[in-house]
Amino acid sequence: MNWDWEKLQEKRQRQPGGKNTGRNEGPTPPPGLPNLGDKFKNFKGFSFPLGKVLFVVGLLLWAASGIFIVSPDEEGVVLRFGKYNRTVGAGPHYSMPYPIEEVYKPKVTQVQRIEVGFRSPSRATLSGQGQVRPVLEESSMLTSDENIVSVQFIVQYRIRNSRKYLFNLARQGESVKSAAEAAMREVIGRSQIDSALTDGKLDIQNGARDLLQQILDRYDAGISILTVQMQDVHAPNEVMVAFKDVASAREDKSKAINEAEAYHNKIIPEARGVAAEIVNQAEAYKAQAIRRAEGESQRFLAVLSEYNKAKDPTRKRMYLEAMEEILSSPGMEKLIMPKDAAARTLPFLPLGPAGGSK
DSSP states (O other): OOOOHHHHHHHHHHSTTOOOOSSOOOOOOOTTSOOHHHHHHHTTTOOOOHHHHHHHHHHHHHHHTTEEEEOTTBOEEEEETTEEEEEEOSEEEEOOTTTTEEEEOOBSSOOEEEEESEEOOOGGGTTTTOOOEEOHHHHEEEOTTSOEEEEEEEEEEEESOHHHHHHSSSSHHHHHHHHHHHHHHHHHHTSOHHHHHTTTHHHHHHHHHHHHHHHHHHHTOOEEEEEEEEEEEEOOGGGHHHHHHHHHHHHHHHHHHHHHHHHHHHHHHHHHHHHHHHHHHHHHHHHHHHHHHHHHHHHHHHHHHHHHHOHHHHHHHHHHHHHHHHHTOTTOOOOOOOHHHHHHSOOOOOBOTTSOBO
């Protein structure tokens, strides 16, 4: 702040009671304090150089440029003079300003995707008429039975070690794509075309994923392969119709086998149930017949014992019981005749019209 002591003195002199001593005197300081007016007079006209101000401001801005923030899905990899120094986690951090230290922030939790054998439509065309574009030089592969098959698949991976990912592998996306294509070609080369087109896709995917992980581990790439998923597998267009016919025949075969197995699974339990029912009925009849026979034998033995004790009464009683049972039968036709006439009558059997008894 610049003070104009002359104007201040003139203003003081114009005030009522002011004294003009003919000298330019500053305001009288309180007792015990130095005369600051004389000291500020020495700095009259002083100005700080603009270059120094800009230098100090630039130095502060350069020092503040070392402040950086790492997001929760990132890791901060700090280089000092181009050499790895440390890795920091999420949150605010400080590093020496460039070019002393440099910070890379790879997204370690993001699942990255690579397409092999085809290209999906870009985001700009997703709402329009964009279609998947095949890449034949990537998708055409040779099977173990010397057939050509077109394989389109995707690879999903995630960064496992950010330091290795940044510095052990150049052009990471292209490197993973090339390794994935090589792994899939090797697995397809060990498989037959029927397996690749039908029920062997899961084994091929798992084999390609494991082989790709082994390749990247040999590179020490710091990458974890999550999935290798086949999107489309088909024969070349020149023989597509024939392969479709073969596939339809296989489907019909599988359908017939499934229907036969379903009928087998249905009829066998029913037959087993009928057989078990027959066996149970036979066992029940066997037990019933044995018990009835045992009861008849016990009854016969009891009658025999009584017969031996009194033959004539027992014989007469048995005769009467037999006649009572015959005569009381509801289907028996009875003919009652005098004793004299009965002796002169020819006995006959009561045969019905069809030869059955009435």
